[in-house]
Amino acid sequence: xxxxxxxxxxxxxxxxxxxxxxxxxFNTLASFQGPMLTGDKKLKCSxxxxxxxxxxxxxxxxxxxxxTIGSTTGGMALYTVCASGMSPACLLFSKHIDSxxxxxxxxxxxxxxxxxxxxDKLGEEFLNYxxxxxxxxxxxxxxxxxxxx
Amino acid sequence: MAxxxxxxxxxxxxxxxxxxxxxxxxxxxxxxxxxxxxxxPVYELYDRILSDNAISRQPFSADPRPLDKKNVPANLLQNxxxxxxxxxxxxxxxxxxxxxxxNDDAYTCTCYLPQVGNTPKRGDILSWAESSAVVYxxxxxxxxxxxNSGMIELMGSIAGLIPEFGLLTDDGRKADWVxxxxxxxxxxxxxxxxxxxxxxxxxxxxxxGLDKYLGSELTEKACAYLKDFGAATASNGxxxxxxxxxxxxxAVDFGESLIREDAPVYVVDxxxxxxxxNSYPCIWKDLNAKPKLCFMGCPHMTLSQLIEWTLRVExxxxxxxxxxxxxxxxxxAAPAVLKAFEDTEYYNRLKRTGITVSSICPLxxxxxxxxxxxxxxxxxxxxRTYSSARFYPEAEIxxxxxGLSR
Numbered sequence: 001x002x003x004x005x006x007x008x009x010x011x012x013x014x015x016x017x018x019x020x021x022x023x024x025x026f027n028t029l030a031s032f033q034g035p036m037l038t039g040d041k042k043l044k045c046s047x048x049x050x051x052x053x054x055x056x057x058x059x060x061x062x063x064x065x066x067x068t069i070g071s072t073t074g075g076m077a078l079y080t081v082c083a084s085g086m087s088p089a090c091l092l093f094s095k096h097i098d099s100x101x102x103x104x105x106x107x108x109x110x111x112x113x114x115x116x117x118x119x120d121k122l123g124e125e126f127l128n129y130x131x132x133x134x135x136x137x138x139x140x141x142x143x144x145x146x147x148x149x
Numbered sequence: 150m151a152x153x154x155x156x157x158x159x160x161x162x163x164x165x166x167x168x169x170x171x172x173x174x175x176x177x178x179x180x181x182x183x184x185x186x187x188x189x190p191v192y193e194l195y196d197r198i199l200s201d202n203a204i205s206r207q208p209f210s211a212d213p214r215p216l217d218k219k220n221v222p223a224n225l226l227q228n229x230x231x232x233x234x235x236x237x238x239x240x241x242x243x244x245x246x247x248x249x250x251x252n253d254d255a256y257t258c259t260c261y262l263p264q265v266g267n268t269p270k271r272g273d274i275l276s277w278a279e280s281s282a283v284v285y286x287x288x289x290x291x292x293x294x295x296x297n298s299g300m301i302e303l304m305g306s307i308a309g310l311i312p313e314f315g316l317l318t319d320d321g322r323k324a325d326w327v328x329x330x331x332x333x334x335x336x337x338x339x340x341x342x343x344x345x346x347x348x349x350x351x352x353x354x355x356x357x358g359l360d361k362y363l364g365s366e367l368t369e370k371a372c373a374y375l376k377d378f379g380a381a382t383a384s385n386g387x388x389x390x391x392x393x394x395x396x397x398x399x400a401v402d403f404g405e406s407l408i409r410e411d412a413p414v415y416v417v418d419x420x421x422x423x424x425x426x427n428s429y430p431c432i433w434k435d436l437n438a439k440p441k442l443c444f445m446g447c448p449h450m451t452l453s454q455l456i457e458w459t460l461r462v463e464x465x466x467x468x469x470x471x472x473x474x475x476x477x478x479x480x481x482a483a484p485a486v487l488k489a490f491e492d493t494e495y496y497n498r499l500k501r502t503g504i505t506v507s508s509i510c511p512l513x514x515x516x517x518x519x520x521x522x523x524x525x526x527x528x529x530x531x532x533r534t535y536s537s538a539r540f541y542p543e544a545e546i547x548x549x550x551x552g553l554s555r
Binding site for chain 2: 075107
């Protein structure tokens, strides 16, 4: 079964990846600082306050989230994982993107060669539907297809 | 420089900003204070910007330095790891000198304190990052600043421009939530802030009932409380601005007209504070381990907090019939605040209790994987969020470090 959601393109690109879903706010620094500091190539989430993602590998995954939270090193942390070739496949926000995630996405887009599409405003229904392990296809125009096969 | 501007424009476009506006504050503030080896891409990007002779148009302060081997305990192995982790520290500090840092002492997360000298005026447009400083500048000082990320804030200071959206606009400063405080006494600032942050996330809360305990003037005590409250709202959620009824400048001027129609209400009573406190995970392997270190001052303590805590520790030690604290304890504050503290009688009195002072960033210290395994306690909800440190409210911390809880 496949469902389609229309979002807004923050940074353009196309990708197909496995979904990894955070239902609570995604704390960018808390999530990335562990793997960044230990050089963990699997980019395992180090945010002990996020029961959905804690200790799960984020590299190459389609991170589906409502928004990011936490301190203002968040954008810099996102830029660093992208510039180091350890980025998630894409970031898919159900809500409007926040300033920290937007900064990280823009910095990665303008200052690195990373292809990490970022789409926001996909709606609450998107986050209710998508589950860990589903296949997510992001298209250039902000359309996101989610399939459970 | 063109790419810096392109970055700022693209950042603004994500929020439908219609224009870039001039940064009007005298000073900037950057959240990046550390030369982490794993963050080489950031320093490489800064080298590229510096090679174009693009420096900051305004002097700026930076977050606290990550190391203080003189005052904060660490063993040989931990120090070796620190040297490896922060291998880019010298390089980075050279970079910020070239970009235009205020002075060698301008490393603190509480740059807005009078001793430090980076205190924006009401209405100033800022290009700052550091969540606790941004929320304080917006809420207590009435300046205007979005929750910019590290790197973006320096680019804003370089260009002298920042996109106009969110908390820079009148509409973005309206309250989306009403928080009604109904506790039986003044709640621990870090717990109350955590509760509010986790509930409202990035929205703007209008807090009723806190003036009952803090009064209607921004005294040193009230400001210190709001500093810690705000830091918890910003790190446990992502609050960039709060209004406190009858106390913070915009709430005093505009009152309930700041509240959006149909704003939901969040009631915080004693049971809710207890629920929030009990919800924190602790990732210590041995939950009964004896703490090896205690950090207070994330964000950095104010001068009045240092003095007040000297008195509280002395009193508690006397009650516990102890001469010195029973857990190694570090109080952190800005270099300029510590200099002012050294000029008071309380400095030597605090030293006699066994507590040390430092201007380190406890969070950066806790990043060391060997330190992470140690049972470290803190009164900071921000430090709890980003490290393995275990949180206790201030009253419990006092008992633990003085031996009153034995």
